[in-house]
Amino acid sequence: MVQRVESGTHVLEIHNLYKRYKSGTVANRSLSISLDESEFVCVMGPNGAGKSTLIRQISALLRPTSGTIRVCGLDARRDPRKVKAKIGYQPQHLSGLSELTFFEALYFLGRLRRMDKKALTARIREISSALQTEPVLKKRLDRISGGYRRLLGVSLALLPEPPLLLLDEPTAGLDPVHRRLVWRQIHHHQERGAAVLVASHNLAEVQTHMDRYAIMVDGEWVKEGDFQVLAEEAEAEALVSIRIDPVRGQEGALEEALTQMGVCGQYDAEQRCLVASGRSSVLLDALQRGIGRLARMSREIKIERGSLESYYLEAVRRKGAT
Amino acid sequence: MRVIRLVWDSIVLCRVFLRSMRFWGPFTYTLSIAFPLLLLFFLVMNIGPQAHERMPFLLSGSLLAGYLGISVTSLGQYLVQLRLSGGFVSFRSLPIHGGSLVFGIVLYYLTIQLPLFALFLIVLSALGFRSFLNGFFFLSGVTCILALIPIGAFIGLYARRIEQGSVLSIAVSFLLYMCAPVYFPIDQLPAILRVVARFVPTTYLAENLRTSMLGAVDPKAYAANLAIVAGMSALLYCLMARRLRLVSNE
Numbered sequence: 001m002v003q004r005v006e007s008g009t010h011v012l013e014i015h016n017l018y019k020r021y022k023s024g025t026v027a028n029r030s031l032s033i034s035l036d037e038s039e040f041v042c043v044m045g046p047n048g049a050g051k052s053t054l055i056r057q058i059s060a061l062l063r064p065t066s067g068t069i070r071v072c073g074l075d076a077r078r079d080p081r082k083v084k085a086k087i088g089y090q091p092q093h094l095s096g097l098s099e100l101t102f103f104e105a106l107y108f109l110g111r112l113r114r115m116d117k118k119a120l121t122a123r124i125r126e127i128s129s130a131l132q133t134e135p136v137l138k139k140r141l142d143r144i145s146g147g148y149r150r151l152l153g154v155s156l157a158l159l160p161e162p163p164l165l166l167l168d169e170p171t172a173g174l175d176p177v178h179r180r181l182v183w184r185q186i187h188h189h190q191e192r193g194a195a196v197l198v199a200s201h202n203l204a205e206v207q208t209h210m211d212r213y214a215i216m217v218d219g220e221w222v223k224e225g226d227f228q229v230l231a232e233e234a235e236a237e238a239l240v241s242i243r244i245d246p247v248r249g250q251e252g253a254l255e256e257a258l259t260q261m262g263v264c265g266q267y268d269a270e271q272r273c274l275v276a277s278g279r280s281s282v283l284l285d286a287l288q289r290g291i292g293r294l295a296r297m298s299r300e301i302k303i304e305r306g307s308l309e310s311y312y313l314e315a316v317r318r319k320g321a322t
Numbered sequence: 323m324r325v326i327r328l329v330w331d332s333i334v335l336c337r338v339f340l341r342s343m344r345f346w347g348p349f350t351y352t353l354s355i356a357f358p359l360l361l362l363f364f365l366v367m368n369i370g371p372q373a374h375e376r377m378p379f380l381l382s383g384s385l386l387a388g389y390l391g392i393s394v395t396s397l398g399q400y401l402v403q404l405r406l407s408g409g410f411v412s413f414r415s416l417p418i419h420g421g422s423l424v425f426g427i428v429l430y431y432l433t434i435q436l437p438l439f440a441l442f443l444i445v446l447s448a449l450g451f452r453s454f455l456n457g458f459f460f461l462s463g464v465t466c467i468l469a470l471i472p473i474g475a476f477i478g479l480y481a482r483r484i485e486q487g488s489v490l491s492i493a494v495s496f497l498l499y500m501c502a503p504v505y506f507p508i509d510q511l512p513a514i515l516r517v518v519a520r521f522v523p524t525t526y527l528a529e530n531l532r533t534s535m536l537g538a539v540d541p542k543a544y545a546a547n548l549a550i551v552a553g554m555s556a557l558l559y560c561l562m563a564r565r566l567r568l569v570s571n572e
Contacts, residue, residue: 060569
């Protein structure tokens with residue numbers, strides 16, 4: 001059973017969090033956010049944005065430079081041990097302990113959480129069954145795949161049924177079956193009252209689960225709020241992308257024609273298709289004006305409706321431009 | 323309550339470390355038991371008829387060499403590997419007592435040195451020694467382990483790369499062994515080493531181990547040696563605890 005939180009208390013409350021490493025790098029600045037029971041927030045952002053630093057501070061592994069973090073009303077700076085007892089943490093990379101078996105790792109780390117032997121063994125069996133990790137329970141960690149090691153991290157976070165789950169890229173490197181199982185378990189935990197904070201790049205995957213989102217660039221929120229509002233904004237801003245497959249020998253001319261139409265296109269990684277993205281009001285209007293000319297130089301023109309990902313990319317790009 | 327938690331967490335951590343001995347176990351024992359016993363045999367063969375007179379030095383020196391092999395070389399290599407592979411993150415994210423990582427490691431290394439200690443008790447008995455059956459000898463054994471653990475831990479916790487930790491743990495173990503009167507009386511060492519030996523903890527550990535093994539302990543000298551070693555170790559334990567803090571201040 002997920003531990004309940006006193007009424008009127010947020011599961012997680014961060015106020016004006018600032019983290020500067022001793023090297024001088026500022027990883028987080030002026031971050032504030034709160035989470036209640038059964039809420040799911042996804043922290044998105046490019047590599048090096050400061051997401052993992054944020055998660056390490058919430059899980060009381062790293063001391064903030066200033067600001068407050070409260071988990072179930074407990075101050076992470078004053079009571080790090082009590083705060084850790086309230087959190088199920090899945091690190092981005094779980095290594096070490098390679099001599100232990102999958103079961104032993106879960107068992108010993110569960111014992112360090114003071115879980116009762118019988119209840120712990122039963123819980124390990126339950127999680128293993130739910131995440132289909134039974135085939136590797138008796139295998140040593142240095143002899144299992146990276147995907148199973150990731151599942152060990154998720155299992156460790158789920159083991160004590162904490163009020164707050166902190167997950168750093170929980171499904172990275174997993175096959176589709178295990179990805180679905182992991183999300184199902186997280187969702188199940190959320191339904192039982194746990195608050196969930198996930199750092200992820202996989203927007204297509206998390207968008208079906210999250211209630212709220214926060215986009216982090218250079219250590220600060222560039223956008224945060226309800227996911228529903230974000231989805232509506234993405235719809236309203238109507239971002240589109242076009243992919244044009246040029247007729248052989250017309251690659252340069254096509255690029256030039258697009259530029260003359262005021263659209264900036266770039267060839268994709270394989271140098272086969274010319275890709276451009278932007279607001280539909282601008283892009284489709286330009287396309288409409290020059291479609292006849294473009295059609296003569298193209299084998300195929302595809303217009304893709306803007307996804308949450310294109311909206312996220314746009315937000316990151318805008319922050320980069322400022 | 324805090325003490326109970328510390329003891330509990332340290333015991334569970336010790337069990338985790340003991341389960342990790344599938345690889346490190348054979349390695350540790352080959353290094354720390356086979357090597358000093360072979361060295362003892364080699365020295366006895368080479369010294370010839372005088373070996374009997376030097377036997378207390380040879381035996382205590384070999385026992386200390388075994389302790390060095392486990393507490394410095396093996397621990398240094400184990401911890402650097404565990405730390406740099408991210409093994410400590412799993413423990414740090416748990417609600418354990420702040421000192422339990424230090425105590426867990428100490429308990430682990432005390433436990434795995436029991437076979438070495440037991441083996442030397444058998445060797446001493448087989449050679450006809452009876453004088454070692456006294457409290458000081460057992461205290462000296464425990465002191466040696468407790469004083470050498472933070473040296474190995476310091477290397478393992480502060481080395482920047484696995485290779486660096488491996489090389490340093492062997493080199494430091496060798497220096498602690500060669501720059502102290504472990505196998506020979508201090509007056510047989512070269513003049514420069516006699517000065518260096520005063521700053522090496524194994525000098526005091528070897529002296530206490532030897533006198534207690536012979537049952538010829540001068541309590542004042544024994545206590546003075548113990549105090550010097552305790553002072554040196556306290557500093558290293560502080561550095562060890564600093565590195566094993568559960569909340570990083572980086």
